Amino acid sequence: MKEYRLNVDPRILELLGPNLYTNIYYVLAELIANAYDADAKNVYIISNKDDIRVEDDGHGMSYEAGDIAKYLNVAGVSRTTESGSLTKSGGRRKMGRKGVGKLAALSVSEDVDVLTVANGEKSGFVLTRQPENGHDLKAIQDDQIVFERITDHGSAIIMRNPQYRLHKTLDAVKRNLLKIFPLVNANFRIHVVRGKEEITIEDFDRSIMGELCALVTLGEKFKQLCDLVTDSYPERRGDLVAARAMKAIPITMRANDGKEHEYSLEVLGWIGAYRSTRGRKAELTDFPDNFISLFANEKMGEFNILPIVGQNKLNEVYVVGQLHVDLFELTELPDIALSNRQGYKSDDPRYEAVREYVRSDLLADVLKRRETYTDIINADKKKKKEDALKGDEEKLKAAIDAFRKKASADAVDALAALGVKASRDAMENAISQSINTNSPDLGLKSAVDSQKKKILISQTYPDKPFADIIYQMLIFNNVPPDDILYTNCDDEVCRVPEERGVYDYLREFFVESYSKQKIFVLFVTSENTKVSWGAITEVGASWITKIDHKIFNIHPFRPEHPLNDEMQWQSTNRDRPSGDLWMMRLNADVFCQKIEAVCDALGYKKMAREKNMSHLGTLVSIRNA
Structure with missing residues (x-):
């Protein structure tokens, strides 16, 4: 009979489990990252009535080969050498490093079923905040190891009676996941399933680039994103969209061997500005739409540094960006990530260098491009409004001229009716009365004033x-x-x-x-x-x-x-x-x-x-x- 023994002081589960993550989407990001490290091509997030299930078609884990024992070695460092930084297929760089991401699901549920199959060999156990006898986990019988979407290889994490739920609409779930895990393409898809509804996330770029009016990319890898930004003003495109070379910042760091070395801190990615924020609050999601995220090895390390690098300007509400700095996760350097994987250590020289670069260069550049876009789209609108105002002024002038002519004519008629011998006071009263009678003709003045x-x-x-x-x-x-x-x-x-x-x-x-x-x-x-x-x-x-x-x-x-x-x-x-x-x-x-x-x-x-x-x-x- 298979035995599942957790290699960690069980008290850490009670301490970290409920508190390690503050948002269910961060939990999902960890589980998706585990699937990515397992060379999965598909991840299925299935929201059922009494549980949330995350399945993937990765390699799965073999009990006989020792994969599960390694999995249960909580906080075991997974990357110590460069070769150990690659996934089993050798085609991806591993996202995980600290070995605590497997506890993510315990932030959502007290008991989590872990099911896996590798080459037809099934295994399953219940990961819990309170293991039996301190370290032992309950085994799940083979006939109870049932998958909804995978067959002969892969894993499933089932969060029973979850304390948090996904957003009520799948579109909102998609937007949240894309913000914290944008690494989706034809070779790595995320499927979100609720009942008969299903949505597949396989293209991050088109879903957000089409909403931008300004964009700056860094590095050849992201250059093609420029083509996805709507070309509304071809003659001014160079003022709105730019493809820059990767930003390289020289930096000296003390490596894990205790020696100082020179490194090149390379910043890639993109930063842009939305055309409009109108309608974005109609469907609230768990993350703001304006953010600058930091990624390393394709995994999000900090969702939003905009409050840190920004200057609290009104137009920062339009800013959005995702920057990739793989030096943050270089194996030979100290780990920069916080334990909850939701931020970086603020005093690390790498983090400080990136913040300063974004604050002094990138953010200012994209805000200037956003202002240019606003000037362009408002130029015609303002010209029309100005022309309309001038037109109303002309109408008002014409009305005043007509008023003067009519008032004079009425005054002559009034004087004729009174006779040449009328007193000066009588003539002035007649003219005054005529002016007062015709004053409503000047009602256009309020229309001019209102503009x-x-x-x-x-x-x-x-x-x-x-x-x-x-x-x-x-x-x-x-x-x-x-x-x-x-x-x-x-x-x-x-x-x-x-x-x-x-x-x-x-x-x-x-x-x-x-x-x-x-x-x-x-x-x-x-x-x-x-x-x-x-x-x-x-x-x-x-x-x-x-x-x-x-x-x-x-x-x-x-x-x-x-x-x-x-x-x-x-x-x-x-x-x-x-x-x-x-x-x-x-x-x-x-x-x-x-x-x-x-x-x-x-x-x-x-x-x-x-x-x-x-x-x-x-x-x-x-x-x-």
């Missing part, structure tokens, strides 16, 4: 971090981005139309206009204001046109006339040399008060003070003293 920008954030580029806070607080208070004119905004809709000068734009629609609506200006003032000709010009223009404004000032600068320096301004501090912004609690309250006052003046539905203070605290440091 205009309502708020101008006047600032200098060095003060952009503070201006961004004002912008985000306006958005939080239900001000549409399309109503804001902010020349350095990350959102293109707020910037001046392409190939238009900001002052020409302002003059055309806010000075030389029949409409009387005036833009509301939010001035960001600091020591930088004094040396910015543009900022000084905007201050002068606001005084000449008597425009309403609010002042948001960075200490120690003091706003002066022609700004309304008698009015209370908001004061913010900036540390040197870091440039970090912060506010006293009173000044934070004044900040919120001014944002709310702008909303009141322009008719926006403002948020309550408590919510505004709370949200402001996520954007800038608020100190009590």
